[in-house]
Amino acid sequence: MGLDRVMAESTSTAVPVRVAVLGGLGEIGLNLMVIECAGRAILVDCGVMFPDEPLLGSGLLIPDFSWLESRRFEIDAIVLTHAHEDHIGALPYLLRVVSAPIYGTAVTLAFVRRRIAESNVSDPDLRAIAPRRSFSAGPFTIEPIRVTHSTPDSIALAIRTPAGTIVHTGDFKIDDSPVDGQIFDRERFAELGREGVALLLSDSTNVERAGRSGSESSLKPILREIMSRAQGRFFLSAFSSHLHRIRQVTEVARECGRRVVPLGRRMAESVRLGSETGQLGFAPGMFLEPGEAEFMTQRNLAYLASGSQGEPLSALARVAAGAHPRVAVEPGDVVVLSSRFIPGNEKTIGGVINGLYKLGAEVYYESVAPVHVSGHASRDELEEMIALVRPRSFVPIHGEYRHLSRHLALAIEAGVPERNCFLLEDGDTLILDGVGARRGRVVEAGRVIIEGGEEGDPALVGERRVLAREGAITAVVVVSAKTGKLLADPYLISRGVVSGNGTSEHIRRAREELAARLLQYRGPFTAGDIALKEEITRAVRRYFSDEIDKRPVVIPVVVEV
Ligand SMILES: [Zn+2]
Structure with missing residues (x-):
């Protein structure tokens, strides 16, 4: 349905506003939302997702921008x-198809600058924003509202539109004693609630957890206790953007007479960005380079390592494998994995923990000690958000289907009328018309694989799955360039299909069958003959399918000599 028809059908005189979800509803990550009115639009966030698909290797996923590319509206702002x-990572790719000013708080823009510097985008238009300071973009007036989360300077957005106010919470929790003293702006949410909010879009990540998530600052005494008892070096691994945690570890290290050594490129970068933006206000010399620390007394060192999810090339994984060029863990060392284990990563992280134990370290992680506090709101906080904002309509965001589903039920319980609660998924849209909200038509949405910084072929993962499950056979056929005749029996090379490569009975019989089939093939045989290659593939695949119920990838190679 076009917006014109929506307007014609509407019982309200307000210009309708369409909210379109291009990512983040149905998965954790890939967050991207479009808010559109009368041919103008703003985008909220633009994130990546790290796939829990081992066959993707180091690839990552970004939202599909096809709908934005084919758009019939102007984009006035990208607001972060x-x-x-998972909120800014896909920006470099978005900026290839959309050009618009990018709005974010100081810390967010510092990270965006780093993200963009790593890509080929030149001169993005970055505009700093601050809580309670409204700015306008097209038909919208946007007010950032301070929230607490696991990275500093996080905001929610109150977006005033011709069809009413939309509140987008971003990622949040309600931390009443945050590490940087910047408290969650309850008052502003309550004021908006009194004014009237047409739609609340709220973070669903932790809806499965009862109660409240607790304050980040509650970690400090625990870290102090563990660090002060450590005989050797202290290691802590956390997300490198978690500047509050980095700050707390550094404060505790200072108290314990240790100096802090960032390990890994990302962690070193974050410490630098944190110092530049005033989030890590420590005396020069508090942080050391790994090379400077090598000859210092071990008891005087605290390492901050990237790789809390066990990423194979990360600093922590190398340390755990005994393969770090500068740091070797020894008995007496203590390692804290201060993060949630993202589902899908448990095995890899388990391997890292095993490695650390083998080297003699003592290891603390969430399931054995309270060494992590979540940055997302648990149920009581989610309920509080709904009670503050008192929205007419509600859409749960940031979560897998089960999170969205439970959050929807929570909103209904909290008093939002059921008919005004919408479970949207990627590609779904919602129309606000000044009176109420209703579903609009579905738009194109999806995921795109990025490998080595470039868009990958969507068939890639499917192909790798087949390779992993069925294996591959290379079939080499040698022909004479002069006569166009077969010169020798075909040769088969197996990878992951049968054991005893070359000596296998199956390989021998498959060769015989292929040779017999080639005898019936009407030549002349040439390297460019596509029908010949198809014939080879069919013959080899049929043999393995009939005999051992496998359908390997067959790579036909015709060599002319
Ligand atoms: Zn977040």
Whole structure:
């Protein structure tokens, strides 16, 4: 349905506003939302997702921008809620198809600058914004509101539109004693609630957890206790953008007479950005380079390592494998994995923990000690958000289907009328018309694989799955360039299909069958003959399918000599 028809059908005189979800509803990550009115639009966030698909290797996923490319509206702003990769990571790719000013708080923009510097985008138009300071973009007036989360300077957005106010929470929790003293702006949410909010879009990540998530600052005494008992070096691994945690570890290290050594490129970068933006206000010399620390007394060192999810090339994984060029863990060392284990990563992280134990370290992680506090609101906080904002309509965001589903039920319980609660998924749209909200038509949305910084072929993962499950056979056929005749029996090379490569009975019989089939093939045989290659593929695949129920990838190679 076009917006014109929506307007014609509407019982309200307000210009309708369409909210379109291009990512983040149905998965954790890939967050991207479009808010559109009368041919103008703003985008909120633009994140990546790290796939839990081992066959993707180091690839990552970004939202599909096809709908934005084919758009019939102007984009006036890209507004970012905070510095996490699942909210800003896809920006370099978005900027290839959309050009618009990018709005974010100081810390968010510092991380965006780094993200963009790593890509080929030149001169993005970055505009700093601050809580309670409204700015306008097209038909919208946008007010950032301070929230607390696991990266500093995080904001929610109150977006005033011709069809009413939309509140987008970003990622948040309600921390009443945050590390940087910047408290969650309850008052502003309550004022908006009294004014009237047409739609609340709220973070669903932790809806499965009862109660409240607790304050980040509650970690400090625990870290102090563990660090002061450590005989050797202290290591802590956390997300590198978690500047509050880095700050707390550094404060505790200072108290314990240790100096802090960032390990890994990302962590070193974050410490630098944190110092530049005033989030880590420590005396020069508090942080050391790994090379400077090598000859210092071990008891005087605290390492901050990237790789809390066990990423194979990360500093922590190398240390755990005994393969770090500068740091070797020894008995007496203590390692704290201060993060949630993202589902899908447990095995890899388990391997890292095993490695650390083998080297003699003592290891603390969330399931054995309270060494992590979540940055997302648990149920009581989510309920509080709904009670503050008192929205007419509600859409749960940031979560897998089960999170969205539970959050929807929570909103209904909290008093939002059921008919005004919408469970949207990627590609869904919602129309606000000044009176109420209703579903609009579905738009194109999806995921795109990025490998080595470039867009990958969507068929890639499917192909790798087949390779992993079925294996591959290379079939080499040698022909004479002069006569166009077969010169020798075909040769088969197996990878992951049968054991005893070359000596296998199956390989021998498959060769015989292929040779027999080639005898019936009407030549002449040439390297460019596509029908010949198809014939080879069919013959080899049929043999393995009939005999051992496998359908390997067959790579036909015709060599002319
Ligand atoms: Zn976040």
